[in-house]
Amino acid sequence: MLVTWKYRPRNTFIQRLDPRTRLIFLFSVIFALTIPEIWDFRIILPLFAVSLTLYLMARIEWKDVRRAWLFIIVFVVFIVGINGVLSGRGGPSSVTNIESPILFYVPLLRELGWKVPITVSKVWFALNQIVRMLTMAILAIPIPYTMDPNIYGTAFKRMGASDNFSFTMDLAFRFLPTFARDFTITVDAQRARGYEMEALKGGLAERIRRLAPLIIPVVMQSTVTGEEVIDAMDLRAFGTNKRTWIKQLHYAPRDYFILGLGAAIFIACCVLKWGFGIGGFFVPDFFTNWLVG
Amino acid sequence: MNDKSTWEFGTRQVVYGAIGAALYGVFSWATNIFPLPAAGNVTFRPAVAVLIFFGAAYGPWVGLLAGLIGNTLGDALSGWGFYWNWSLGNGLMGMVAGLAMAAINDFRARGDIVKAVGWGIAGIVVGMLFASLTEMFVGGIDFNTALFGYFTPAFLGNTVVTVILLPILMIAFAAVASRRGR
Structure with a gap:
């Protein structure tokens, strides 16, 4: 039994980034999705693509992250996703308030005759919720694998x-x-x-x-x-004066690019939602047509 | 054993915060290697008792740091990622448990042990409720999922472990501290 860090030096763009850049970018995406409450797939999907690109650029071997992925998939899909399909709660109230075709009923308490209607909007909400959570998770997963514990x-x-x-x-x-x-x-x-x-x-x-x-x-x-x-x-008189630190961190142009991207994502989400009213939950026609026909 | 200045944040708090965090990280990781049997999605993490013990023995700042950094370490070791709200929730759990420090005079006394366990359970409620409820904003889950899917299993598992292991840790600590003389 040996405790080992998941971190290994790899010559990748992600590992060349300043650790501050990566943490700030992670928080930018989390805040961009949560503060203006973005539930629009037209915004969530591009953000998911950005997160996935950065994740793939980290070049982490599948065998290393298999367990973490299994845990997250089970959690997101089975606990959060299924709950979203059944209840439609957790996101905006429009999920349960809007008129939406009923696909089928799930009998929960057969004796009491309690049946939960599964609507198109609940299914779309659950899908959005899964992708939204994965967008944040795939930025968080690589951190232990790609950030030097000493830093x-x-x-x-x-x-x-x-x-x-x-x-x-x-x-x-x-x-x-x-x-x-x-x-x-x-x-x-x-x-x-x-x-x-x-x-x-x-x-x-x-x-x-x-x-x-x-x-x-x-x-x-x-x-x-x-x-x-x-x-x-x-x-050694710890705490009597400000400390100096052996390791120094310096931002490089690539860090400014990622920091700028993070700031742009956050500002764009806020402006779209609060300035133009874009970013709220809605069910696209193609999805309704595809499910209902 | 401790100087009762509950909110002091000096060298002692830095060192024991770091030690508590490292132990919390190691034991969290070990739980993943040797999982205890559980029902449903309730998991038992003996590391929580260690975190609450550090809070009770060294105060709220140590509890906060041990939980906050320890959970980050445990996640890093296990490869789960970095989830700020759960780390902060664990920190709050240790911090509230640390409020017991001022009320504890003898780590062997039944009354003081009960106080520590009581504050520990209060810490578990506050910390796990914070982490579960923030998931409503971060993950977009609903209140029922936060309460029954996240909070309840975490609360039950952590409380059982604390009630059983914290008294043992406190009695052992009393013996070590009396031998050490400070």
Whole structure:
């Protein structure tokens, strides 16, 4: 059992970007879709294409992201999508308010005769919702694979976070392999004493309680380590003055391009929705015709 | 054990925030490797008890940082991505749990353990409710999905783990702290 970062250096455009650029762009797209409440497929689809392009440019191997994708697809399609088809709620009220042809009924409580009508607008809403969520998710997925763990603290500092917050982040990334190693050693030591990790017996409470021999030693050792680190930092006068950071970040022209793109997406969505009334939910005729005929 | 200055944010909070975050990340990752059996979409994450313990032992700032950064680390290790509202929700969970610090005098005392568990559950409610409800704006889900699809499973799983593991962590911490003398 080995804790390894998902990050690997790859010579790609995405990895050459400043980490701040990528985080700001991610938030630009999230805010562009959520603040003006964009539900128009004519805006969502191009944004999805931009996100997908950036995702593919990251050149992450499928075997690395297979599990993450499985989780997201199951979640988005089965929990969010099916709920959208059944209820039509979560987005704009127009999904359930507009007149829309009923495709079929889903009997939920057969005894009570409760049947949920599945309308064209609910189906279109569910599709829009899935694509909208995927647009944001596929920008988020590549971050652990393509952003150097050692740069998170510096990136947040340069984005305006305090020294204390940024240093906590930096320190956490440095502590992580140590604690992961401690955890591995603890697991091995307990196994040597006959602890059967793969066959935890008893009820649920008992199973959780029996995790204590794995967790307690690592946590308690870490509290002791903490005191030593505090002493070391106090001796170096941490917190008395502004800190300087070893790693430096500099924006390149490509960063300005992506930042400009992010700003343009956000502004365009706001102007379209609030200035021209474009971006709200509607069911296109071609979809209704295709389903109803 | 702690100096009771609940909202102080100095070297101690930076270091224990980082340690809590790293542990939360490691244990979250480990849960993915050795998943506990669960019903429906309820998952049990022992890491949550560690987060709430760090809040209770070192205060709200440590809880906030451990949850916020720890969840980011756990997601990064597992390869899920970066979901700001869930990271912030986890941070709030640790922060509210950290409000127990001022009320705890003896980590072995039954009354203080009950207080810590109570604040921990309050933290779980606040944190998971925040993360679930923000999904309504971020993901466009409806209130029922947020409440029953997201919040309820997270609340149940986290509460069970906290009620069982937090007292054990507190008693063990009392022993270590008394040996260390500070």
